[in-house]
Amino acid sequence: MRKTLIVFGTRKGTTTETVHIIAEVLRDKYSQTLEIADSKQIKNYKKRLNEFDNIIIGSSIVSGWWKSSVLSFAKRNVFEGKKVAVFVTAGGTLNKVAKYGISKEDAIKEAITKYIEKYSKKFRFNPILKGAFGGKVIKRGTIKYNSWNREDIYNWANNLGDVINQNQ
Numbered sequence: 809m810r811k812t813l814i815v816f817g818t819r820k821g822t823t824t825e826t827v828h829i830i831a832e833v834l835r836d837k838y839s840q841t842l843e844i845a846d847s848k849q850i851k852n853y854k855k856r857l858n859e860f861d862n863i864i865i866g867s868s869i870v871s872g873w874w875k876s877s878v879l880s881f882a883k884r885n886v887f888e889g890k891k892v893a894v895f896v897t898a899g900g901t902l903n904k905v906a907k908y909g910i911s912k913e914d915a916i917k918e919a920i921t922k923y924i925e926k927y928s929k930k931f932r933f934n935p936i937l938k939g940a941f942g943g944k945v946i947k948r949g950t951i952k953y954n955s956w957n958r959e960d961i962y963n964w965a966n967n968l969g970d971v972i973n974q975n976q
C-alpha cells in the first residue's frame with residue numbers, strides 16, 4: 809500500500825497552499841493515497857499512524873518557531889519503518905534572496921539548518937528529505953513580501969515522490 813499522511817501547521821494559510829501542491833504531485837504522479845491533517849486535528853492520528861507508509865510533516869515558521877502542535881507530533885511519535893519527510897515555510901529566510909541577493913540555495917540551506925536540523929536532534933527519525941519554502945507577509949491588506957514559489961514546491965514534491973517510491 810502506498811498511503812501518505814501529511815500533517816501540517818499554519819497560521820495564515822501559506823503552508824496549506826504548499827501542502828496542496830505536494831499532495832497533488834504525490835497523488836497524480838506517484839499514485840499515493842493521501843490524507844491531510846491540519847495540526848489542530850493530529851491528536852486523532854496517534855492511534856492511526858500504522859495505516860501509513862509515509863509521513864510528511866510541515867510547519868510554518870514564525871519568530872523562529874514551529875507551530876507547537878506540529879513540533880510535539882514530530883517529537884513524541886516513533887515512526888518506525890516509515891519514510892518521514894519534513895518541510896518548513898520560512899518566508900522571511902527565503903525573502904533574503906530578493907532582499908539581499910543571496911542565492912536561493914543558500915537561503916534554503918540556512919532555513920533547513922535553523923528550522924529543521926536544530927530540531928532534528930529531538931526527533932526519533934531521520935528525515936528522508938528536508939525542505940524549506942517561501943511564504944508571505946501581508947499586513948492590513950498590503951503585501952510586505954512574497955517569497956512563496958509554486959515551482960520550488962512542485963520540484964521538491966517530485967524529488968520526494970522519487971524517494972518514496974524507491975525500494976517499495
Ligand SMILES: Cc1cc2nc3c(=O)[nH]c(=O)nc-3n(C[C@H](O)[C@H](O)[C@H](O)COP(=O)(O)O)c2cc1C
Binds near residue numbers: 819868902
Ligand atoms: C510575526 C512573524 C514572524 C515571522 N518569523 C519568521 C522567521 O523567524 N523566519 C522566517 O523564515 N520567516 C518568518 N516569518 C514569515 C513566515 O514564514 C510567512 O509569513 C509564512 O507565509 C507563514 O506561513 P503560514 O501562513 O502557513 O503561517 C514570519 C512572519 C510573521 C508574520
